[in-house]
Amino acid sequence: MTLSVDISHRLGDFAIKANFESAGRLTALFGPSGSGKSTLINLIAGLIRPGKGRIAVDGRVLVDTAAGVFVPMHKRRIGMVFQDARLFPHMSVAGNLRYGRWFTPASERYANMDAVVDLLGIGHLLHRRPAKLSGGEKQRVAIGRALLASPKLLLMDEPLASLDEARKAEILPFIERLRDETKIPIVYVSHSIAEVARLASDVVVMAQGKVAAFGQTEAIMQRLDLLPAEERAEGGAVLDTRVLRHDEAFGMTVLGSPAGEIRVPQLARPAGALVRLRVRARDVMIATEQPVGFSALNILAGTIAAVRPGVGPTVEIAIDCNGATVLARITEQSKQSLRLALGRKVFAVIKTVSFDSATTGAGLPAEADG
Amino acid sequence: MTWLLDLTPDEWNAVRLSIKVATVAMLASLPPGILIALILARGRFWGKTLLNGLVHLPLILPPVVTGYLLLLTFGRRGPAGAFLAEHFGIVFSFRWTGAALACGVMGFPLMVRAIRLSIEAVDRKMEAAAGTLGANRLWVFATITLPLILPGLIAGAILSFAKAMGEFGATITFVSNIPNETQTLPSAIYTFTQVPGGDPGALRLTLISVVISMVALVASEVLARRVGRRMDIE
The missing domain is CATH 3.40.50.300 (P-loop containing nucleotide triphosphate hydrolases)
Structure with a gap:
């Protein structure tokens, strides 16, 4: 059509x-x-x-x-x-x-x-x-x-x-x-x-x-x-992912994407199901070295593909993680102190708990029952 | 109670004639009433105020004036009367049909008003929704607008019927007061009051008038409530 x-x-x-x-x-x-x-x-x-x-x-x-x-x-x-x-x-x-x-x-x-x-x-x-x-x-x-x-x-x-x-x-x-x-x-x-x-x-x-x-x-x-x-805080990258497996012990679901595995709170979807995942730019942190001793579970390696001025004192940084782009919103100060620039190798860090039903779109089990 | 029903044949005829005249007046007014109400509610054209005034004229004019105007137009020598008699064989003057015409005209503003208000209350978004589902304007009217204005339609019809049952001035001016032909209940009561010893007859017909009006009113209430419940409009 x-x-x-x-x-x-x-x-x-x-x-x-x-x-x-x-x-x-x-x-x-x-x-x-x-x-x-x-x-x-x-x-x-x-x-x-x-x-x-x-x-x-x-x-x-x-x-x-x-x-x-x-x-x-x-x-x-x-x-x-x-x-x-x-x-x-x-x-x-x-x-x-x-x-x-x-x-x-x-x-x-x-x-x-x-x-x-x-x-x-x-x-x-x-x-x-x-x-x-x-x-x-x-x-x-x-x-x-x-x-x-x-x-x-x-x-x-x-x-x-x-x-x-x-x-x-x-x-x-x-x-x-x-x-x-x-x-x-x-x-x-x-x-x-x-x-x-x-x-x-x-x-x-x-x-x-x-x-x-x-x-x-x-x-x-x-x-x-x-x-x-009013919607800018919700903005971010959209990744097409697939359910790889559920981690029952910790109540998590592991999603597979080109950028790597992403752990989110457990979803009521079977293994193999497609999940369109929205990664809010404000939820993404940037590290210049592989973080250790860090609570966040999702660490995706990539290179900075774009740096754009954001609203107010923020910048938006697009990170190319093996073909999938993740967007991060950070402050101008962080950008300068980390000397983030085009082509630099960085790690995008996303907490598992920052995902919710609005971003996974799959209905978390607790909500699916309600 | 038996004395109440102990009517002379002439009195029975007046009762029957009144009901017939009122029913015909109501039914015949409905199609033009809906049309005029639609035009007044939805139309946007020059002269709308004039049309509105014309429709309301019988409400404002003395009934005798309306009756006389009907006599001039629909009488045997009136332009409309002569035309209808010649081409369609419809004669109004001094016939019960004339009484129905006079009653219909007198009740028309009340009917149009009730229907117009209900049309104005219809959510036109419903009609648009029906349009996107493939209904053309005529179907939208028949399946959406008409059912939604049904309570207003019933109210308008009952008002017209009630007005017709009580109509006196225009009727007697237009078609006179002929027993068995144009003598409706009000005319018959009037006749009784004009002759010595007519009081019992006048009282009997008055009570019957009250009963018929009450029955019509209650019936309309019941009908309107049923329609309302069927539509579940809270």
């Missing part, structure tokens, strides 16, 4: 100008509130008409103001999951789920009711009314409803933003399954680094109505300067 967007749109004093093309499994539209990402997704869905420009999905033109084309939203076959679920209050959960199916030509129906209900774990809710559901359940039903219309593209507009942490943790695995087990391309709007790092294959960074950067998640996550101020 290729989504190509090239539009400019004006809303009062606010102007949006976006030009990108994504073929990712899950493309995140990422940026602070007011950056125009929700407007962009509404333009793709057809809820608003752009002032100027063109949007196409897999070569099918949805809007082209120059050619006078505007496909109305009900003909776009684009599923949308809203932040506020928007379940129909006068229908049961089953009625909500079946709604879109009705309007889908039989030849284009690929979504199967039982499979979707199963995927989202909502079988026990079918006869309930939306008003009787929890926030997390509502959102799962809303996702199911969008899926059962057999969309060609699924848009999710901050689907987790109005939920508390526990509910978020409940839904994230379902979105991961959606990404990995279905073929529908997804565009996901979020202002949370944790969600984007965990879910996205590609990221479009929005700022003040413009595309500030676009690329693969691993590359974008290295650019701490692109992150909104």
Whole structure:
């Protein structure tokens, strides 16, 4: 699937100008509130008409103001999951789920009711009314409803933003399954680094109505300067790792990555499972010699690949550990006293306890039960 | 209680006629009532205030004036009346249909108001959600908007029915007071009060009026509560 967007749109004093093309499994539209990402997704869905420009999905033109084309939203076959679920209050959960199916030509129906209900774990809710559901359940039903219309593209507009942490943790695995087990391309709007790092294959960074950067998640996550101020502390490298083994005696899980083994608090995932690990830049220390007599368990050898000024008195140092990049945020003073410079051999040190469910994304056993 | 039901045939006819006229007036007002309410709630056009004023006119004008205006327009020699009689064979003047028309017109502002308020309360985001699921505007209206405004629709219909049961001034001006044809309950009660010894008859019909109004009111309450519960709107 290729989504190509090239539009400019004006809303009062606010102007949006976006030009990108994504073929990712899950493309995140990422940026602070007011950056125009929700407007962009509404333009793709057809809820608003752009002032100027063109949007196409897999070569099918949805809007082209120059050619006078505007496909109305009900003909776009684009599923949308809203932040506020928007379940129909006068229908049961089953009625909500079946709604879109009705309007889908039989030849284009690929979504199967039982499979979707199963995927989202909502079988026990079918006869309930939306008003009787929890926030997390509502959102799962809303996702199911969008899926059962057999969309060609699924848009999710901050689907987790109005939920508390526990509910978020409940839904994230379902979105991961959606990404990995279905073929529908997804565009996901979020202002949370944790969600984007965990879910996205590609990221479009929005700022003040413009595309500030676009690329693969691993590359974008290295650019701490692109992150909104309130999320900067969460920024860091994203590593694709695999569960090697569990260390039951100490309650740890050992992950394998190109950079070496990384120990994290024990995860509720089987050996061999893929874990996308986010290493917060602020959690990484730098040593110029192999540390001894040190409590931190993760010591990765590498060379300094980049030194960038950070916010305030900090610097960001990218360390290339055997092809995988780890990002560290340290003070200017440390940088000078250690004489850190490009090409120098160093060790990145990360405490095991600095990883949590937000960075391992796998649900630690204690939380998985709750 | 038996004396209450011991009505003369003419009195029974007045009761039956009133119910028929009110029911027809209510049902016939519903489609245009929904349409006008939609236009007033959602439309943005020049002259909206004018249309709103026009709809509310029967509420403000003396009923006699409304009845006289109906006579001028829908009477045999009135432009609309002559046209309808000639092309569709629909005659209003001095017929029960005319009474239904007068009652419908008098209840129209009340009905439009109730429906308009409920349309304005509908969350348009729900309609947008239905649109992304593939429903065109007509389907969105039928499957989302209409069910969501059902309580307002019922309230508007009951108001229109109640107004029709009590309508007197416009009806008597437009279609007069003909037993078995245009003599509704209020007209019959009025007639009783104008003749010597008519008090028992007037009282009987008055009590029946009260009973019918109460039944309609209770029925609407029950209906509205059921709809509300079905939707689980807390």
